[in-house]
Amino acid sequence: MKSVSAPAGHRAAPGAAPGARPLLAAGLLLLPLLSACGEDHVSRYPQTTFAPTTEMGEIQIGLFNLTLWLGVIVGLLTFAGLGYIMWKFRYRPGAPEPKHVHGNTTLEVAWTLIPALIVAVIAVFTVQAIFATQPPPPANALNVRVIGKQWWWEFQYPVNGGRDTVVTANEIHVPVGQPVHLLLETDNVLHSFWVPQMGGKRDLITNRVNSLIFTPREPGVYLGQCAEFCGDSHALMKMRMIAHTPQGFQDWLNNEASPALEPTDSASAVALGKKLVTTGVCAGCHVIGGTPMVGRTGPNLTHFGRRRTLAAGIVENNAANLHAWIRNAPAMKPGSLMPQLGGDIPNALTDEQITYIVAYLQSLQ
Numbered sequence: 001m002k003s004v005s006a007p008a009g010h011r012a013a014p015g016a017a018p019g020a021r022p023l024l025a026a027g028l029l030l031l032p033l034l035s036a037c038g039e040d041h042v043s044r045y046p047q048t049t050f051a052p053t054t055e056m057g058e059i060q061i062g063l064f065n066l067t068l069w070l071g072v073i074v075g076l077l078t079f080a081g082l083g084y085i086m087w088k089f090r091y092r093p094g095a096p097e098p099k100h101v102h103g104n105t106t107l108e109v110a111w112t113l114i115p116a117l118i119v120a121v122i123a124v125f126t127v128q129a130i131f132a133t134q135p136p137p138p139a140n141a142l143n144v145r146v147i148g149k150q151w152w153w154e155f156q157y158p159v160n161g162g163r164d165t166v167v168t169a170n171e172i173h174v175p176v177g178q179p180v181h182l183l184l185e186t187d188n189v190l191h192s193f194w195v196p197q198m199g200g201k202r203d204l205i206t207n208r209v210n211s212l213i214f215t216p217r218e219p220g221v222y223l224g225q226c227a228e229f230c231g232d233s234h235a236l237m238k239m240r241m242i243a244h245t246p247q248g249f250q251d252w253l254n255n256e257a258s259p260a261l262e263p264t265d266s267a268s269a270v271a272l273g274k275k276l277v278t279t280g281v282c283a284g285c286h287v288i289g290g291t292p293m294v295g296r297t298g299p300n301l302t303h304f305g306r307r308r309t310l311a312a313g314i315v316e317n318n319a320a321n322l323h324a325w326i327r328n329a330p331a332m333k334p335g336s337l338m339p340q341l342g343g344d345i346p347n348a349l350t351d352e353q354i355t356y357i358v359a360y361l362q363s364l365q
């Protein structure tokens, strides 16, 4: 084949012959799959489904790989056949006209049976996976009630034999080595719980409790988010799953079950902030254990200072972000039920007052 130079500005990779372009394109298409094998894959793509850490996730990636490779084989065979036929019966000046063929029973039976067989194989493994990933809740499972909100997550843990409940938001803590049984519900629209490395997503449906059971294996922080369009800030409805050692989890749970610490110095910024929070506008929507606050619209803030992020995982939980959030939450999260509280509105909190509130909330460890 005679080599032809590509026009300027329209070259393939340097040194690549024009015939190498289809190969290059195929390589580029396979790149995401190859990058799935890299060491830093999870740090580059924290919501990856290619690095499962539970049995459920492994079963699901197994199904994906099965259908992927069957598809690759069928695709390669089809294009090889197509290429061969196009080459063999290409136009040649003066050649006789090829024989006309109308139907071929053997071929037609073959290309009906083979796909049916492939689909049957996929079906057997899929049905197996459905049963394997939806077992009845094991007796030793940790039950966590998950409630989808617009746009954040509430997590409830029964403690003291079910007499009390630990309520937290946006960061779900679990122990490794123990099955976790999530009881998923919503008090508004549809949402979907999804921490990709833990396995598949499951919907939160109005007037129904769905369940999701998996056993975390590796301690760590896993990113997740709502996977069902649920309104203005659906894309800002993130969460973190923190998998602890069993002892680490118990320590966390014991701390969560205790009331918030009292400010030690009654003249401090923390104490001034506590007064503003517990007697002011915050009390209408939030609860802080150990204070008279009873609001149920917003997240429970009893140990807010320990959370890594705020506003359902969209920004780091630090003083500057918290200040900006309290000042004007809807500016950070469109449609937020938390109203603008500072800035240019009637009866706004002053920046100084917000600084005290931030100090108090950060002290809630």
Ligand SMILES: [Cu+2]
Residues within 6 Å of the ligand: 148, 151, 190, 191, 192, 226, 227, 228, 229, 230, 234, 237
């Ligand atoms: Cu949602």
